[in-house]
Amino acid sequence: MSSLDTFDVVIPAYNSREQVSNAVSSAFAAGADRVIVVDDGSTDDTAEVARRAGAEVVSQKNAGAAAARRSGLQSVAADHVIMLDADDQLVPEGVATSRESLADDPELSAVGGSAIGVFADGREAPVVANDRTPSLQSLLSQGFAPVPPACIVWRTDLLKRALFEAEPEPLLPRYAEDYEMMVRAAMQGPLRFHTDPAAIYSLEGGKSMQDPRRSIRSVAHTRQYYSQHIGISVPRWSQRQVEARAALRLYKNATAWPQRIRYLSKAFANDPRSMASLGLKRLSRKFR
Structure with missing residues (x-):
């Protein structure tokens, strides 16, 4: 990996004062040059806690995780970027594996590792991508992201193109926003996954578990929207x-x-x- 390959971490955060410090610390431990916390209209002192941990803070009115990630990405100037949720943490060794793979193959838009999924009771379960090189068509056909966003190192220029420039207009859903991000990134270049743990992932804290029906409906709408755009057929x-x-x-x-x-x-x-x-x-x- 070239010494010139820099990477930043963007953390969308809403009322996350209890978790955000650990997330920021894990990002720096993984080698991040900058950590950007997007305070998504929190009513607690999330922003101040993040600053004390060493992060740069961008504040906005509450608009959801997708909008917060986009806002943070606009501030990123590094070669690579990770989108880390405030209740998750990075694993340095897995992040390094992803960065090395991304640096070695300029055609890739992203490389991801596995996750160590953690339940509220402390029980752990691995989250591993079944398909190491998923195509755009397979992402739309299967209807789920292979791993959580925290596991993935994105090539910054391609992710910016995917989210800000490429057609069609993004949906920016409140639920399953990481699935849309992965679909749009796959439209810009191949994805690759490996088995090294790259993140510690909270299995019970996300919206997809709080309201799984709404999350699945969002995925269903997203896959139809993009399959129609690129001209492939996926069953409703x-x-x-x-x-x-x-x-x-x-x-x-x-x-x-x-x-x-x-x-x-x-x-x-x-x-x-x-x-x-x-x-x-x-x-x-x-x-x-």
């Missing part, structure tokens, strides 16, 4: 398929077996064919 999800995917998301993140069995049963009842094709036996072994 029915309401039952949305319910099944929402139940599957709850299943993967539940801690108690009675809950997991209930969610798994609901997923199968709503869409048995799709759930079988998603490999629930493998998922069950992975999260046991």
Whole structure:
């Protein structure tokens, strides 16, 4: 990796005073040149805590994570950038692997590692991309981002082009905004993933777990919007398929077996064919 390859970290934060300091510290520990915290209209002292931790702070009215990431990205001048949520942390070794791969192949728009998923009770579960080189078509067909955004190092110029210049106009959804970001980045260049842990990821703190149905509906709209733009056909999800995917998301993140069995049963009842094709036996072994 060239000594000229710099990287910044952007952290959207809303009422995150308890978590943001650890996120900022982990970014600097991973080698970040700058850490930019976008205070998304917090009503607590998130901004001051972030400044004390060494971050630069950009303040805005509450507009959601997608808008906060865009705002922070506009301040980035480094070669590479990571979008880190305030309740997550970076793992230096995995970040270094991603940066080296990105520096070695100028055609790539992003490289990501795996995540160490952490439940509220402290239980851990790996989050690993099943497809190491997903295509734009596979992202739209499958309807999910391979790993959380914190795991990914983006090439700054291509990400800026993807979010600010490329057609069509971005949707900027309140839910599943990381999925749209990945789709738009894949339109600019290939993505690559490896298995080294690059982030510690909170499995229960995000909007996708607080309201999985709304998150899945957002993904459904996003995949139709972009598939129509690039001229490929992906099947629309029915309401039952949305319910099944929402139940599957709850299943993967539940801690108690009675809950997991209930969610798994609901997923199968709503869409048995799709759930079988998603490999629930493998998922069950992975999260046991």
